[in-house]
Amino acid sequence: MRRMDGCLKPVRGRSLPLDVEPQWACEELLAAAIKKQKAFNQDFEDGAHVLLYPDARVITNIPGTDTPFTVQMYKEAIGKPYQRITLYICTLEAVENSCYTGTTSSSDEDSVVVAKLPSGDSLADTVVWDFPNEQSTPRMDNSLPGPLRHPQPASDRDGAPTPFQEEVQSAPGQNTFYSNYTNVYAPIIIDSQSEPEEETEQTAEESTEYLTAPDVVAELSAKIKNTSCSRFNINRSNVWDGAIRGFKRASFDPSHQMQVKFTDDEGQTEDGVDTGGPKREFLTLLMECLRMRRIFDGPQDRKFLTFDNAAAKDDEYFHAGRMIATSIVHGGPGPRFLSETLYQHLTGMKNTNIEAIIEDITDDTMRASLLEISSAATLEELHASIHRNSSLLQTAGCLQYPDGVDGKNAIIKDFMQWYIIYRNHFAIQRFKDGLEALDVIHALEQHASVFRAFMCSSVVELTSATLEEVFEVQHNSEKGSSRRHEETSVLGFWRDYLLEKEEKRTGLLLSDILMFSTGLNTLPPSGIQPRPQLVFHRTSRFPIGRTCSNTIEIPMSSTYEQFESNMDFGIQNSPGFGLY
Known part of the structure; x- marks a missing residue:
């Protein structure tokens, strides 16, 4: 976390996985976290740090008890596997000068962020983050425990706060800011080597299952x-x-x-x-x-x-x-x-079921050799095929004579890894x-x-329903007027036009319509800003695309056939059509 505007906020992009031992106390965990952050972040400054729960309480005991903190005890208290446990680290100076107090806010609308320091209070007393107006709040008083009131020597001080985060699922009743706060920043995963059977190979992205690409790109x-x-x-x-x-x-x-x-x-x-x-x-x-x-x-x-x-x-x-x-x-x-x-x-990413296929190899000789090995029906045929292609397999580091026919799959898999990854390091x-x-x-x-x-290539394509939702209709006339009636009729033409292009899949495509209007032929990770507009144009026979404002102006045609013909002609004769 970092002190910003008087409040502690997480630092994006600094989360790291950490291997721990169940018996570690907070001091050992903090030391390991600092060591790893220093190893991976060159700008990590020296300073006295503390370990924090997600509600910014300094860690000494298991919440709600007088039991000293250990990784094992905390895991049992929150009921999560090790791979789903995350915590924060922060400089002592930032904690002492932050906006946290030792009392609970008396109002839900109060912009003061309240956090409990370790005192055996129950988890129910924890107040979640709430920065509705990004306002600062009173400085922490002298209620800090003695060790926290006395910073360590200068060589261990003034460190930049970094995230050692805990994933917290947004429960009903938690405010939107807290939900985003716990989702936008990927967690440091605590992985215990002593219990490998528990939900192995879980990744940081599991804590961000509700996070969208526009959210991340916005950051x-x-x-x-x-x-x-x-x-x-x-x-x-x-x-x-x-x-x-x-x-x-x-x-x-x-x-x-x-x-x-x-x-x-x-x-x-x-x-x-x-x-x-x-x-x-x-x-x-x-x-x-x-x-x-x-x-x-x-x-x-x-x-x-x-x-x-x-x-x-x-x-x-x-x-x-x-x-x-x-x-x-x-x-x-x-x-x-x-x-x-x-x-x-x-x-x-690890332990995925997606593998490259032989047809991905463009070199004819290599592809033919792998096809020959994959088609071997007996062990004798497999060994003979391996012998004929031994030079190629030795180059890839996967020359072996398996004991069974099924061993050919491992050879092919290893060769594909070499062909796509290792040789192109x-x-x-x-x-x-x-x-x-x-x-x-x-x-x-x-x-x-x-x-x-x-x-990667996506099977999800643009649909007429998607484009209908993307474009916001802007009417230029009063409700009930004859012009509004004409616009409503043309709006029906527009929707049928999108359906026609989706079903035909030849000639003009939905991606061409989006490109004409926004300069994009697909929906980008960031989303389209500002939102595309659909405007009715009465003085032109053909559509007008304004990519700077993400606007398409459609002609006011009297029949659908005329509307379709004018739309096709206008888009197909626009600058750059057919270059993507």
């Missing part, structure tokens, strides 16, 4: 500086050329706003407030360009990184990762083409280095399941 985007911008000059016929120049430019900073100019727009600009329409279109086109780059290999919907010497010299792997990170945080789409195997490796590491921009890689690691649909 990441707080780093963006509106006072500075990075400029891009893009030609739609060669998006990569302008993009790589912009990302390599010395003045480029992922935390700066992006200003995009399409040089093939002949100087035309859209009306209204610029909320990033050209930027969203550029990022959409850029993600499609990345799919076709030499650094990626495999099927179109499950690409993996492959080493290319020229790309390595140009540091293209790093730039690709930074492009994806920038797109996600700046309101653009994710790549949506990474293979599940690569994504699992990037995010550290350099490429993957530089790609991850690029994803560190704006802390995106940490968000992916902590919320892997939340971002999977935006990073």
Whole structure:
């Protein structure tokens, strides 16, 4: 936690898993947590720290008892497995100078944050966080226990508070802030080696099952500086050329706003407030360009990184990762083409059932060798096949002669891991280095399941119902008027038009309609801001898309056939149509 505006608040992106022993007391647990934070966070400052419960009470006893704290006793008290226990650490100075008092708030509307210091009070007396107006509250008085009133030497003081968090499920009656507070920050997982049978391999994302991608991206985007911008000059016929120049430019900073100019727009600009329409279109086109780059290999919907010497010299792997990170945080789409195997490796996911298949290998010789091994029906055929392909298997480090035919599956699995992951270690590491921009890689690691649909190919496609919900209808006439009647009729045309495009799946697609209106061909991790608007236009036969304001103006046609024809013509003849 960190003291901000007089109150303790969690520090995002610093959570770490921690292996513990059940018999550890709070002093041993605190020492281990500080040691790990120092090992993984270079900016972790020295200082006297304390261990806190999620309601900010300093840990000494098990809540509601006089029993000294141990990991085992606390686990039994809260009824959670070790993998679901998380706690906070904070500097002693921040606790002493925070807005907490030793008394309970007398009003639910009171903005004072109240926390109990260790005194044997029951858990029912704990007051949850409540910052309705971000107001500060009275400083902590001198009721702190003696050890807490006397800071340690300067070498152990002034440390930056860091999260050593406890996951708390939001129960009925808890306020929204507290729910978000306990969800947005991924927990440090306490894993006991002495009880491996209890809910093994649970990840931090289990504590954030109700957290959405827009929630996480909103936190990441707080780093963006509106006072500075990075400029891009893009030609739609060669998006990569302008993009790589912009990302390599010395003045480029992922935390700066992006200003995009399409040089093939002949100087035309859209009306209204610029909320990033050209930027969203550029990022959409850029993600499609990345799919076709030499650094990626495999099927179109499950690409993996492959080493290319020229790309390595140009540091293209790093730039690709930074492009994806920038797109996600700046309101653009994710790549949506990474293979599940690569994504699992990037995010550290374990024990998943998704494996690469032989058909993902694009090298004809390697694919034929693996198919030969996989088709062996007897042990003799398997050994003969392994012998014929021994050089290839030895290169991959998986040459072995199993005792049974089923052993071929392990050989194939090991080879696929080598082919997709191990042989491309350099490429993957530089790609991850690029994803560190704006802390995106940490968000992916902590919320892997939340971002999977935006990073990997998703079976979930845009539907007419989704677009109906995305676009907010803006009527320009009074209720009951003849104009309102006309608008209502055209609104029916619009909804039928979306249904037609969803069912036909040929020609104009729903993604084309979204792209025409917002510069995005799919819903991005950040959500679309501002919310897209549907406006009725009476002076044009064709639709008008204003991507800066996320608005589509549809024509007032008298028949559905005329409406469909005019919509198709207008969208298909818009700048950039067919380039994504």
